[in-house]
Amino acid sequence: MQLVFSDAQYWEEFLPLTFTKPTAEMRCGILTFSERWQKLLEISDVTFITEDYLQEKFPKPEKVESLFLVPNFLPSETVLNQIKELKLGEALVY
Numbered sequence: 001m002q003l004v005f006s007d008a009q010y011w012e013e014f015l016p017l018t019f020t021k022p023t024a025e026m027r028c029g030i031l032t033f034s035e036r037w038q039k040l041l042e043i044s045d046v047t048f049i050t051e052d053y054l055q056e057k058f059p060k061p062e063k064v065e066s067l068f069l070v071p072n073f074l075p076s077e078t079v080l081n082q083i084k085e086l087k088l089g090e091a092l093v094y
Contacts, residue, residue: 001063001065002062002063002065003034003037003038003041003047003069004046004048004061004066004068005024005033005034005037005047005070006049006071007022007070010023010070011023011051014026021054022058023071024037024046024071024072025058026072028074033071033072040075040080041080041083043067047059048060049068067086
C-alpha cells in the first residue's frame with residue numbers, strides 16, 4: 001500500500017510556506033505531517049499530489065492500491081482506527 005498526500009485546496013492557506021513544498025512536508029513539532037502519518041499507519045511508501053511546479057521534485061502516485069490523505073491534521077485514535085479499517089474503494093469523509 002502507498003500513502004498519497006494531496007494538497008487539495010488547502011495549500012494556499014499555508015503560503016508562503018507551501019511555495020517550496022507540499023503541505024505534508026510542513027513540520028508540526030519535530031516531525032513533518034508525512035513522517036507522522038507514516039509512523040501512525042506503519043506505511044513507508046509515500047507520494048504526493050501537489051502543484052505542478054512542485055510535482056517534479058515530489059514523486060507522483062504510481063501504485064493502484066493507495067490510501068489518499070489530506071495530511072494537515074492530527075488524527076484522534078478513533079479516526080486512526082477508522083482509517084486502518086478502510087477496505088479497498090472505501091472513503092472516510094469528515
